[in-house]
Amino acid sequence: MVKDLTERRLARILLLGMVGISLLIALALGAYFFVAQQADFTSTSAALRQRALAEQETLLLRQIEAIKQDLDYRRSSTESVLRAEIQQRVDHAVDIANTLYQRNRGRLSDAQIQALIVEALRPLRFFAGRGYYFIDTQDGRCVLLPTAPQLEGTSLWDNRDPTGHYIMRGLVAVTKNVQQAGFSRYHWYPPGEKVMQEKIAYVRVFAPFGWVIGAGEYVFNVEADLQQAALRQLRNTRFGQNGYVAVLSAEGRVLVSPTRGESEG
Template structure:
C-alpha cells in the first residue's frame, strides 16, 4: 500500500508542476491569468495514469473547478457534500491543505461509470497562487484485486511452467534426452527469471539437424536478451537524458547499421516536439516539415501512437519530405498511453527485396531497444521535473534554500580559483506584514512576485537570487570587486523606494527594502558564516531606520548574541 501511496503522491506532484508552469507564464506576461487557468485545467483534465486514475481540482471555498469524470459538479459549492459515512470530504481537503499544505484523506466515492461509492484514499495538495487544490486517489478494492490477481498469476504461471516442463521432459525422455537437456536447462532459467541466470550461457552446436537448429536459435535468443539487459543496466546508471539518447543512437547506427536516425522528444503541454539527438540537423538531414516542431499533433506517429512505415504504404505521412525515392519508418515512444517521443529512421529507397527484409528485421530489433529504454527515459524525465520543482520556489520561480545548499561548494570553489569576491546580500521587505494584514495574502504574493522581478533586473544574469522564505531574499553577486556589493545594494534600495506596486484592486502602494551586505571570502572563508554576517548587517539596517543598505563590520558581531 505504501508503494501505491507514493505513486499517487508523485502523480499529484506532476500535476502540481503543470500549475506551476502556467503560473510562470502569467508572471512572464506570456498569458493572462484566466488563459493560464483554462489551459492548466485542460492539460490536467486529460492526464491519466494506471489506466484510469485521474486528477480533479477544487478551490478553498470549496467549489469544484474541474472534475473529468463528474463534470456535473463543476462550479458547484461542495461545502455540504458528504459521502455515505457522513464525511465532508471537500472540507477535509481544504482543512488538511490549510494545516500541512498536502495530505491523504480517506472517504467513499464511486468509480468512473459506476454509481455505488467504494472506499478511496486520495492525496491533495494546495496551489496557493490560485487558491486551488489538486488531487488524485486510488480505490482500495482495486489494490486488493491487484494483490489477488498477482497471486493467482503466480500460481497459474507455476502450474503452466510445471506442465510445460513435464511435457518437454516426456518428449526428451522418449527421443533425444541427452542433447536436449542443455537447451531445456537454459530455457527454464530464462522463463523462470532466475536472478542468477547466466546470460553468457551458450550451447555448443554439434549437429546440423533440428536439435542443432534449436541450439542456434537458443544462442541467438540468449545473445539478444544479454544485449538488451546490459543496455538497460547501463542507461539506468546514466546521469542525464542526453546520455541515454546518445546510447540509443549508437545502438541504432553502430550495432544495427541503421543510418541517419533522429530522436524527437514530445512536449505535450506546449504541443511541441524537438530533436534531442542529434541536437542539430543540417537542411539535407531534415526529413519532416518544420511545422511539426511547433505542432506535434501533425506527426502521424505521435498522433496515432503506432509505427508508421512508407514501405507499407507510400506517402503515408504528409509531413515527410520526400527526397527522391526515400523511405522512412517512425516508431513512437509510448508509455502509459502517452507518446513521449518519436524515433525516425530514413532510407534512400534503393533497397532490393532481400535488403528490405533485413531493414525490417533491424527495425524490429530497434523497437526492442526502444521498449527497454522507455521506462528509464520516463523515470529520468519525471525525476528531472520533480528535482527542478524541488529546487525552485513555486511562487517566484527563484532558487530556494535547498538549491543553495547543493550548489554552494561549487560556486565558492570557483570564486576561490579565480581569486574573485562574491557579494552576499540579505534582503528583507520593510513592514511586509502590513500588506498581508491590510490588503490580504493575494496582494502579498503579488508584491513578492514583483519584488523577485525587480531583483532580477537589478543584477546580472550570472548572479544568483534565492528566496529564503516569507519576504526574505538572498543574492550572490559573483566575481565582483571588494566594496562593489554595497554599491549594488544601495542602488536596489533606491529602485524600491521609487517603485510603485499596483494591486489587483488598482491601488498603488510603495514598499522599501533593507539590505545587509557581506563579502566572501573577505569577511570569512566560510560562506555560511558570511551569510550570517549579511543577516546581522540586515538587522542593523532595520534597527537604524530601514530602507537602507549596510555593510557588515566586526563591531556588529556579538558572540554572546549569535
C-alpha cells in the first residue's frame, strides 16, 4: 500500500514537473516570438519611416528644382517680353501721330500738327507710371522729353552715357533699316534721380516729319517687378499635404513666410 502510494506521488510529481517544464517552454517560446515580433515591427517601422523620409526629400528636391527652373525661365524671358511691350507702346504712339497728321493735313500747318502730336503724347504714361514717350529729330534735336522738358529744342547728338555710348546717335542708328525701327540699350536718368541706369528703348521713324518716336524702360525696374511677381507666386505655392515655400535673401532677410507673414522683411 505504501509502495503504491509512493509511486502515485512520484508519478504526480513527475507529471507536475513535466507540465511546469512545458509551461516554461511555452512561456519561453512565447516570449521569444513576442520579442522577435516586436523587433521585426520596430525594424519594419524604422524602414517605413526612412522610406517615407526619403520620399519626402525627393518630393522637396523635385519641388525646389521645378521652382528654380520656373524662375530661370521667367528671368530669361523677361527681356523678350519687355521688348514686345515697348514695341507695342511705340507702335501705338506712331498710330496716334499718324491719325493726327492725316486728320489735320492741309487744314493746319506742319508746325501746328507737330504741336498737336507732341502735346497728345506728353501726358501718356505706362509701366506703372514710369514709362513715357520721347521724340527726337534724326539729327539729334530733342522734340519731346516729358521728364526734362527744359531740354526740348536742344541738341542731344553728343550726349554720352557713363559707358561712353552716344545715346542719340545709337537711337538714330537702329532706325537705319528697312523697318526704320529698332531697339537700343543705353544709360539714362530715371525720373527724379541723378544717376544713370541701364535702359532698353524701341524707336520708330515718323516719316512725315523725319522724327524718331520712342519709349523705353529701365532694366532695374523690370528686375524689381519680376522679383515681386515671383515672390507673390511663391507665397501662394502649396504642395503635398502641408508643403509651402519660404524664401530668404542672401543676407538672411525673410522675403516669403506663408506661416508667419509678420516676419517678412
